[in-house]
Amino acid sequence: MAISISLTVNGAPVTAEIEPHTLLVQFLRDQLRLTGTHIGCDTAQCGACTVHLNGRAVKSCNILAVQTEGTEITTIEGLAKDGELHPMQAAFRACHGLQCGFCTPGMVMSATSLVQRQPDLTEADVRAQLDGNLCRCTGYHNIVKAVLKGAAGMKSGAAALATDKVTA
Amino acid sequence: MNAPDPHPLIGASVQRKEDYRFLTGNGQYTDDIVLPQQTYAVFLRSPYAHARIKSVDTAAAKQSPGVVAVFTGADMAADSVGGLPCGWLIHSVDGKPMNEPPHPVMAHTKARHVGDQVALVIARSLKEAKDAVELIEVDYDVLPAVVDTAHAADPGQAAVHDEVPDNVCYTWGHGDKAATDAAFAKAAHVTTLDIVNNRLIPNAIEPRAVNASWSPQDDSYTVYVANQNPHVERLLMAAFVLSLPESKLRVIAPDVGGGFGSKIFLYAEDVALTWASKKIRRPVKWTAERSEAFISDAHGRDHVTKAELAMDADGKFLAMRVHTIANMGAYLSTFASSVPTILYATLLAGQYATPAIYAEVKAVFTNTVPVDAYRGAGRPEATYVVERLVETAAREMNLDPAEIRRRNFIRTFPYATPVGLTYDTGDYETTLARALELADVKGFAARRQASEQNGKRRGLGYSCYIEACGLAPSNIAGALGARAGLFEAGEVRVHPTGSVTVFTGSHSHGQGHETTFAQVVADRLGIPLSNVEIVHGDTGRIPFGMGTYGSRSIAVGGSAIMKALDKIESKAKKIAAHLLEAAAEDIEFKDGVFRVAGTDRTKAFADISLAAYVPHNYPLDKLEPGLDESAFYDPTNFTYPAGSYICEVEVDPDTGECRIQQFTAVDDFGNVINPMIVEGQVHGGLGQGIGQAMLERCVYDNDSGQLLSGSYMDYAMPRASDLPSFTVETAKGTPCTHNPLGVKGCGEAGAIGSPPAVINAILDALAPLGVKDLQMPATPHRVWSAIRAAQQP
Numbered sequence: 001m002a003i004s005i006s007l008t009v010n011g012a013p014v015t016a017e018i019e020p021h022t023l024l025v026q027f028l029r030d031q032l033r034l035t036g037t038h039i040g041c042d043t044a045q046c047g048a049c050t051v052h053l054n055g056r057a058v059k060s061c062n063i064l065a066v067q068t069e070g071t072e073i074t075t076i077e078g079l080a081k082d083g084e085l086h087p088m089q090a091a092f093r094a095c096h097g098l099q100c101g102f103c104t105p106g107m108v109m110s111a112t113s114l115v116q117r118q119p120d121l122t123e124a125d126v127r128a129q130l131d132g133n134l135c136r137c138t139g140y141h142n143i144v145k146a147v148l149k150g151a152a153g154m155k156s157g158a159a160a161l162a163t164d165k166v167t168a
Numbered sequence: 169m170n171a172p173d174p175h176p177l178i179g180a181s182v183q184r185k186e187d188y189r190f191l192t193g194n195g196q197y198t199d200d201i202v203l204p205q206q207t208y209a210v211f212l213r214s215p216y217a218h219a220r221i222k223s224v225d226t227a228a229a230k231q232s233p234g235v236v237a238v239f240t241g242a243d244m245a246a247d248s249v250g251g252l253p254c255g256w257l258i259h260s261v262d263g264k265p266m267n268e269p270p271h272p273v274m275a276h277t278k279a280r281h282v283g284d285q286v287a288l289v290i291a292r293s294l295k296e297a298k299d300a301v302e303l304i305e306v307d308y309d310v311l312p313a314v315v316d317t318a319h320a321a322d323p324g325q326a327a328v329h330d331e332v333p334d335n336v337c338y339t340w341g342h343g344d345k346a347a348t349d350a351a352f353a354k355a356a357h358v359t360t361l362d363i364v365n366n367r368l369i370p371n372a373i374e375p376r377a378v379n380a381s382w383s384p385q386d387d388s389y390t391v392y393v394a395n396q397n398p399h400v401e402r403l404l405m406a407a408f409v410l411s412l413p414e415s416k417l418r419v420i421a422p423d424v425g426g427g428f429g430s431k432i433f434l435y436a437e438d439v440a441l442t443w444a445s446k447k448i449r450r451p452v453k454w455t456a457e458r459s460e461a462f463i464s465d466a467h468g469r470d471h472v473t474k475a476e477l478a479m480d481a482d483g484k485f486l487a488m489r490v491h492t493i494a495n496m497g498a499y500l501s502t503f504a505s506s507v508p509t510i511l512y513a514t515l516l517a518g519q520y521a522t523p524a525i526y527a528e529v530k531a532v533f534t535n536t537v538p539v540d541a542y543r544g545a546g547r548p549e550a551t552y553v554v555e556r557l558v559e560t561a562a563r564e565m566n567l568d569p570a571e572i573r574r575r576n577f578i579r580t581f582p583y584a585t586p587v588g589l590t591y592d593t594g595d596y597e598t599t600l601a602r603a604l605e606l607a608d609v610k611g612f613a614a615r616r617q618a619s620e621q622n623g624k625r626r627g628l629g630y631s632c633y634i635e636a637c638g639l640a641p642s643n644i645a646g647a648l649g650a651r652a653g654l655f656e657a658g659e660v661r662v663h664p665t666g667s668v669t670v671f672t673g674s675h676s677h678g679q680g681h682e683t684t685f686a687q688v689v690a691d692r693l694g695i696p697l698s699n700v701e702i703v704h705g706d707t708g709r710i711p712f713g714m715g716t717y718g719s720r721s722i723a724v725g726g727s728a729i730m731k732a733l734d735k736i737e738s739k740a741k742k743i744a745a746h747l748l749e750a751a752a753e754d755i756e757f758k759d760g761v762f763r764v765a766g767t768d769r770t771k772a773f774a775d776i777s778l779a780a781y782v783p784h785n786y787p788l789d790k791l792e793p794g795l796d797e798s799a800f801y802d803p804t805n806f807t808y809p810a811g812s813y814i815c816e817v818e819v820d821p822d823t824g825e826c827r828i829q830q831f832t833a834v835d836d837f838g839n840v841i842n843p844m845i846v847e848g849q850v851h852g853g854l855g856q857g858i859g860q861a862m863l864e865r866c867v868y869d870n871d872s873g874q875l876l877s878g879s880y881m882d883y884a885m886p887r888a889s890d891l892p893s894f895t896v897e898t899a900k901g902t903p904c905t906h907n908p909l910g911v912k913g914c915g916e917a918g919a920i921g922s923p924p925a926v927i928n929a930i931l932d933a934l935a936p937l938g939v940k941d942l943q944m945p946a947t948p949h950r951v952w953s954a955i956r957a958a959q960q961p
Contacts, residue, residue, distance in 0.1 A: 021295075035200035036193015038425070040373040041458035045880035048373060076193035089191040093183055096848045100678030101190025102374040102425025108191065123893065130888040134880070136373050136426050137678045139855025139918070140888040141896075142848060 005069045009034070010078030018065050024058075025049040027065035028075060036076040036105045040134065047133030050106035051075045057113035059132070076105035079112070087153030088112045088146075097146030099137035107133050107143060115151040123148065177691040181844035184683045185697070186676070195423040198377035198392045203451040206379075207236050209441060210297040211454070212287040212304050213463065214279030217313035217535035217873020218326060221279060221286065221306060228303040229289055234296030237448050238304070239288045239440070241276025249273055249443055252434055252499070253408040256506035257649040258338045261528070266338035269329035269533075271499040273409070273436045273443075279308070280328055280498035281535050282875055283463025288440050290452050313535040313873030317367075317495040318472040320532035328498055328533040337496050337505065337531040342513040343587050348526035351487030355478035359561040365549045366944045367470035367495065367866040368859075369883055370542045372677075374425020375461045380441040381451035388416045390708075391442050395421040396431045396675050397715020400652070402707045404434040404502065410443060414707075417442075421705040424677035428856070429541035430465045431677065432717050433502035437464070462878040467866055468542020470495035471508060471549050477522075477557040483565050483572045487524040488516055490553055494531045497538035504540045505531065510648050511546030511636075511718075517585035518554040519596045519632045519810060520576040525586045535873045541717060543856055543919040547635045555631040555924035563935065569630045569928070570604060589636055591808045593902040599834045600632060603812035606895055607832040612816070615829075625819040626829070627933025630812070631925035637913035638723030638807035638904075656720070657712040658728035659798035660689065660736050664781035666774030667699040671798075673713015674725030675705050678852075679915065680845045681721060687841050688726055688909065692733045694760025695773055711798050719913030722841065723807045723904065730908040731799035739795060740776045746787045747771055747779060807904045807912035811835035815925040819933045824952025826862060826930055828892045835917050836901040839910040843898060846914045850896050853918020859886040860919070861926035862945050884945070934958075 002017040009032060018027055028034045028051070037060060040048035044062040051060045052074040079086040085093065088111050098104040107130070114129050115121065121129075126147045127140070135143060174180035189195050226238040252271040259265055274285045287304050291297035312326040319325065320335045327333045352358065372394075379392040389412070395401050398419040405419075406412040424431060441452050456464060472493045478486040494508030513527035544551075562572040577596045584590045604610075612628050619626035639645070640654040659671040670689055674681055686700040703709055716725070737757055744762035745752040748769050756763050760773045779786055780795040816830040833850055840846050863884035867876040877883040903910030923944060930946050931939065938958035942950065 019295075029200075033202075034193065035197075036195070038197070038374070039199070039455075040375065040425075041880050043458065043879050043881050045885075046373060046458070076191075080192050085188075085191060092191055093187040096184070096844045098187060098190055099680070099848060099852065100372070100374065100426040101186070101195045101423065102197065102372075104190050105193050127888040127891075134373060134885050134887065136371055136428065136856070136885070137852045138848060139851035139853075139858075139886075139894065140891055141851040141855075141894050144888060144893065 003066055005066060007068050007070060008072040010074055020066055022065045023061055024063045024065045024068055025060035028060060034075050034077050038102055038105060040103065045134065047110060048103050048106040050109040050133065052109060052113060055116065057110045076109060079108065086112065088150035091150035091153055092146040095142045095146035095149055097138065097142045103133060103135045107135065111147045111150060115154050119151060119155060121148060121151050173690065173697050177687045177697065178841055179843065182683055182687055182697065182842055184680050185686060186680065186682045197374055197423045197425055198379055198394045199455040201379050201392050203379065203381055205450045207290050207292060207448065207450050207452045208294040208297050209288055209290050209452050209454040210301045211285045211437065212289065212301050214275065214282060214284040214286055216279055216308055216310050217282050217315070218311040219279045219308040220311065221275060221277060222309055223307045224287055225305040226287060229300040232296065232300035232303055234292040235300045236290045236292065236450065237444065239444060241272055241274035241286070244273055244443065245276055249439070250409045252436060252439070253404055254500040254505055255502050255651050257651060258340050258505045258509050260338045261341040266505055267332045267336065268500060269331050273439045281537050282873060283537060284498065285436050285440065288444060290444060290448060315534055315536055315868045315870050315873050317470055317493055317532065317534065320534045321530065328535055332533060335533045337500065337533060339528065339530045340509050341528045343526040344524055345526045347524040348487045348489050351524045352476070352478045352489060355486050356481040357479045357565060359477045359557055359564055361475050361556055361560060361941065363473040363475060363553060363556060364943045365469045365471035365473065365552055366860060366864070368468045368542055368864050369462060369866050370428045370430035370465060370468060371885060372426030372428055372430055375456035375458060376431065376435065376437070376465060377455040378438050378441045379451060379453040380445040382446040382449060384449065388418065389442055389445065390418045390420065391438065392420050392422060393438055394424045394431055396424065396427040396677060396717055397713065398675065398705055398707050399673060399713040400715050401434055401438065405439055405442060409439050418708040420708070421675055427677045428543040429468065429545055429717060432715070433466055433540055459879050463537060463875055466501045466538050466540035467497065468539065469549060470539050473553060475553045475557055477561050479561060479565070483561065483567050483575055485520055485522040485576050488522050490516060490527040492527065492529045494529055495534055495536065495539050496531050497534060497536045499538050501538035501540035504538060506649070507541050507546045508549065512550050514587045514589050515547050515550035515634065515636060516554060516587055518551065519578060519634050521578045523586060536868055543853065544916040545718065547916065548857070548920045548923060551631065551633040551920050552924050555633065556927065559630060559928040570600060573600065573630070573632050590805060592805055592905040594808060594810050595836065595902050596632060596810060599810065599836050599899050600812040602897065602899060603814050603832050603834040606834065606897060607814040607816065607830060609814065619818050625821055625933040625937070627817050627819070627929045627931065629815045629925045629927065629929025629932055631921050631928065632812045633921035634808055634810040635916060635920050636806040637719035637809055637916070638803050639718035639720050640806060641804055642802050654714055655800050655802035656714055656724040656728040657798065657800050658725060658732050659711050660729065660732040662736060662777045662795035664778055666695060666777045668693065668695065669701045669703060670729060671703045671710040672725050672729060673710055673715065674721040675716040679716065679721060679849065684722060684841045684845055685726065685729060688729060689733065693773055694758070719915040722909065722911045723907055723913045724801060724803055726909050726911060727803070727907045728799050728801035731801050732797045735797035735799060736795060739791065739797070742791055743776045743779050743786065744771050747775070747785065804906050809835060809837050809912040809914060809917050811917060811921055813921045813925040815929040817929040817933055819930060819951060821937065821955055824948035824955065826946055826951060828858065830895060831892055832895040833918065833921065834897050834899055835914065836899045837914045838901050838903040838912040840898050841911065846898055847896050849914045850918045851894055853916060854894055854922050855886050855891055857919040857922030858891060858926055860944055861923040863890060865945050
């Protein structure tokens with residue numbers, strides 16, 4: 001039995017028919033085809049599926065799509081504006097905070113939410129707070145650097161990092 | 169606007185070209201791909217480690233809503249689908265070839281590990297496939313399981329394969345046994361260690377995935393797969409399993425989310441889906457759930473070793489003797505047999521001039537997931553043996569750990585080791601000296617004192633590793649049992665207006681080839697980086713390839729590109745000579761400009777490419793139009809990255825908790841193209857190596873053969889809070905002498921060098937408490953127990 005839900009995804013209104021068992025991550029990936037949100041585990045440990053729900057980071061594998069009725073969801077696809085990377089995305093690039101890119105969307109979404117909650121972070125804070133996101137490529141060294149740089153960038157506004165604007 | 173390219177490009181930390189798509193969610197991994205008429209597959213896997221399959225009843229599953237097909241091992245056997253091949257033949261000391269029992273794509277007489285594939289359900293949706301798989305009835309006759317590496321070959325154990333009653337795949341020997349035994353007989357001191365190299369689960373964050381389709385238009389297959397070497401996958405699947413012409417099989421490895429070795433291999437799921445796609449005449453996709461990955465991805469390491477080092481009274485090494493039992497798991501995975509042999513015992517010389525070495529390796533079958541290459545593959549195991557022995561010997565002989573290494577370093581190159589390798593170049597003294605400086609070893613005593621005043625223990629551990637990378641000279645590999653060549657292929661296609669597409673057989677799954685290789689090409693041709701595109705991971709577009717593993721991409725793949733660039737330059741000079749009305753020998757090429765030597769007569773690179781494709785004023789009688797060259801490069805030797813790692817730990821003796829205070833890595837990778845990327849590779853390797861040393865351990869229940877560490881709730885993956893920031897430096901280094909870029913490879917060094925440094929450091933911290941040995945991982949419980957055991961009267 002399908003259920004109708006209405007919500008906002010990356011700033012645009014969405015109304016969709018979903019099966020009640022559908023997880024948010026399945027809804028995003030399979031129905032909306034927003035495949036930037038990844039699935040890396042089945043126990044809500046890896047954080048690759050992290051998105052923002054009403055501005056707060058959530059693991060989208062751990063929430064039913066029906067629970068998002070009326071909410072605002074931001075995925076990794078909604079972070080850059082007009083092709084210009086968000087300061088956190090730019091910092092990940094500048095610091096080589098990504099290698100295979102698979103954990104990256106979740107890392108970036110966790111990090112942006114973290115900085116919004118706690119703008120003045122130490123390295124130890126970042127390491128403790130990123131506990132819910134696994135990366136197997138980087139040893140976290142450059143991710144931690146990127147989050148600290150991204151935090152500074154978010155503070156001073158996107159302008160500081162505008163030179164990192166690139167096109168694929 | 170793109171910033172101007174740095175000059176020179178080689179050696180510049182250029183930001184990565186691939187990052188934009190990954191950072192904006194535009195990467196395309198296998199599971200992201202949905203094809204028209206897509207179907208979804210779920211495997212029924214054995215819940216038992218060892219069981220006879222008496223019957224499989226799929227009738228109810230076939231009737232389940234949405235089900236397209238259900239297949240079993242019997243269906244595949246009836247269709248003459250072959251078993252999965254092993255790519256490396258090892259011979260035992262008695263001259264017999266290794267035991268190679270069949271590796272069926274789906275088990276149909278016996279299941280041999282928890283997770284062995286028993287049936288395949290394909291449905292319109294994943295949910296329907298999952299519902300249907302529950303309806304399959306399998307009648308199992310459960311058998312005793314053999315799990316423990318050390319005892320797998322003991323008399324009375326169950327036989328994993330009926331045709332191998334003692335579970336021994338091979339007993340392989342390497343080195344001069346008589347000379348080694350003779351040296352031990354006259355040694356002043358012998359250091360002996362019993363070592364368990366803990367079994368690990370690779371855990372690339374992208375689970376394996378396959379999406380296979382068959383085309384009725386030309387009876388061909390296209391397979392998207394999370395894989396590190398699509399041409400190897402194609403070769404093995406087409407030639408050895410499905411008996412297809414390779415021309416009918418296209419393998420595409422799109423964006424791949426990490427591999428670390430685990431995505432080298434030809435897996436059963438890849439074959440089963442490809443075969444099934446023609447049966448159902450629709451595309452079929454399977455993506456591993458994480459818990460499924462734990463019981464189906466090849467695992468790593470799993471050695472049990474007795475190691476001995478013989479020395480004279482001055483701590484000069486006389487000989488090394490190593491006996492290892494290596495777990496192969498239930499079946500021989502693609503390169504499993506080479507890992508504890510060719511990639512292991514050949515590295516036992518390390519950085520030292522040990523004159524005699526003998527190693528004997530017994531490989532055993534067990535009712536566990538197959539074990540194969542995982543980041544470092546054999547070389548971390550060898551390095552762990554060597555560096556634990558060396559540091560233990562230093563402690564036993566009251567020698568400074570740096571000093572004992574200096575006394576034994578190889579100092580003249582080329583150097584032929586007693587285990588079959590010839591190191592072309594190196595400078596071990598310099599990397600060690602730099603590591604001592606960066607780690608502030610001089611200040612350690614004061615830091616140790618400060619820790620002790622806080623009730624803690626502090627230790628310093630060293631590891632001076634060497635590895636053999638750049639796999640491999642094909643003729644040498646062939647003589648050692650490889651059933652494949654190990655060259656690399658590349659093609660450089662210059663387009664009419666001067667931009668370039670490079671097709672490489674190497675594959676990037678995080679290594680950043682799209683940037684590093686582009687730097688090589690842009691530097692050589694004197695064109696902007698933005699004019700170079702790197703294409704990898706598609707047998708339909710790339711001439712050939714052996715893929716990415718063994719830190720080979722820049723050393724072998726990069727060299728193939730360099731060879732193709734040689735051909736491009738040579739032809740371009742001839743075109744320039746024609747246009748400039750000069751002799752080809754008089755044409756110089758620098759920074760993208762062709763010049764008649766000693767004159768101001770020049771042509772830009774784009775003038776030449778345009779002339780090649782619009783050959784109106786062109787020497788058509790002597791030269792073909794076009795500017796597109798390919799090359800195969802077969803290395804003449806391995807490359808030998810080496811380095812010195814120093815780990816400083818603080819241990820809380822009350823809880824056993826160990827924290828790394830500083831980790832210093834100085835590596836000699838020869839020439840470095842992109843230091844930012846290279847250091848990133850080291851960081852990642854360190855994360856995995858420290859993970860092995862302190863956190864990770866794959867555990868099977870000894871009686872039932874159940875995997876106890878089968879999820880991220882149970883298997884300790886390193887998290888950000890578990891690791892320190894690293895001090896990493898790539899030494900100026902000794903360029904490789906036998907490849908055109910002078911590069912050695914950097915992908916595995918961190919994972920190879922770091923585990924012994926960590927354990928040596930913890931043992932240094934605990935030495936005053938009487939702790940002499942510790943097995944990985946050094947969890948708080950193990951460390952605490954070791955301290956308590958040492959203090960028992």
